[in-house]
Amino acid sequence: LTWDRSVFHIPNDVLHMTTTLNTLITSLHLDSSDPIPLRNVHAAVMRKVLQWCTYHKNDPWSDEDGVGEGLLSRWDLQFFNEDQATVFELILAANYLGIKSLLDAACKYVAKLLAGKTPEQIRQMFNIKNDLTPEEQQKIRKENAWLEY
Template identity: 35%
Template sequence: MLNIVTSDGQRLALERDVAEQAGLLRDFAQNQTDEDVPVPTITSGIFRKILDYFEHYGNEPVDAGTRRRDQQWEREYLAIDHGTLFNIITAANYLGAKPLLSMCTQEVADRIVGKTPQEIRQMFNIQNNSSPGQPTECPTECPTECPAECPTPDK
């Protein structure tokens, strides 16, 4: 067993075979340490959500690019607010849980596809940082050779 200590001081016991799914935890498990494993950037609520993923998939070998192995379960797992999703992404990155990270970042991409920049800003509570006089919205279509008033990535 690994004893995980979360940022909010909760101690959670984790089976060593479950720890194999995350690079950071795998390293601790392989070192056979009996010491507490601190995860100072992860709350107990987020860590439990990550454990749900680990326990669901077990030690099933997975390529980080694999998506939708259990579509119904993943759909239910990802039916969460944006803040929780981003906290899981940050935690999965910290832990080195590549399949979970891949699944969650794909979910972010799925949520923004087809949205306008304004809708994306609203969805993620991003303030508009445009300079005065700079267009805040791009036209939906620019001619092949854009005029000066049509912003392009290289201008």
């Protein structure tokens, strides 16, 4: 049961991917068909979470392993090619639901978006106001001289 009162049936082969729901079902002795309120997830985001989990349900990683060191697949790149707000909502939902592999994949996608960007480009990308003085900016550049961008 999502924040906006939508009900989703989660198949058992997808349910195993979410540690939060598995823990709730086990510790509260719920039946897997009992509705579980998910106050932090909207229906549109839950649909995307289930789409991603259904596609990846037979992948070899475990929840502990995440997506590993490999590159994102073409399917994942297309899946995450959404507006920024949706990608960040997916990150929050994956964290809340305990789906480490989705969390890792979404964060890897965001890291790919940020790679090679200057601080100014990142501020523009996320509409962040630069409230640092020129002196503070210089100090940060000096402290992080090893960082290439």
